[in-house]
Amino acid sequence: MLLSLFIKLGPWSWWVIGLVLLAAELLVPGVFLVWVGLAAIIVGALSLLLWESAFWVWQLQALIFAALAVIAAILGRRYVYNNRYASDEPFLNQRSAGLVGRTATLQEPITEGRGRIRLDDTFWSVMGPDLPAGTQVRIVASNGRDLTVEPV
Template sequence: MIIMFEVLSQLESWHWLSLGILLLLGEVLGAGGFLLGIGIGALCVALMMTILPGLSWQAQLMWFGILSIVSTLVYWKRFRAINQATDQPLLNNRAARLVGRKVELLEAVVNGKGKVQIEDALWTVLSDEDIDSGKAVEIVGVDGMSLKVRPL
């Protein structure tokens, strides 16, 4: 136990710098943001140790914990949404990508339901009015995996 305290009392800024770089390299390998805040916390403590070289090991560990938590929270609150932004938000929502498309009814809309074929898939369509088979409709919305249509 005494050896551990001796090792901790000899912590220098390059130790924190090495830890921070190691954690950020781990983040590059795909930790999904988990190691980012901890790595930034270690780098901040390295900077503090450069400015205040006499900082006790207890204060170093305290600041490491605080700065790691704060930088992780900032990442999750501010920057995570930016990282998940996409120029194709409907990429995995096949039904929503069909909105605005004009197609012919394969089966008439009766009592609010009918069918269309788009490429290799049959889709259930919903409409407030009955529409005959073969008529052109426009897809105006999505309800789950059903398409809302209006006659043209």
């Protein structure tokens, strides 16, 4: 059935495949089927030009489609990842990283390199040189839940 449809549509069958793949991208997001659909449309454009040629057999079309799909996926991925825009909230899911540069007062002294501060409504574990409670410190780095501080 598919073979008869492919023969009946001729060079337009690649266009149909390409449009179906582009439509499938709406159902399965991930920006992958776009590049495979684009490869099918390119083979469709070549088929419109070369359909009557003796060398334009289905095996050659399939090879060109496979090669173009791989090339388009590689180039498309590179394009997408190189053109990411800068976020206006770079530390949205990294709360501790957003604290770097802030100052706070030690709630508990830093002894043996460990202590605690309170920022806003949260107590944070801190690492740094031994300091008494009440010392003003600046957060210089974050590592997960631990903050590294130094005296102001």
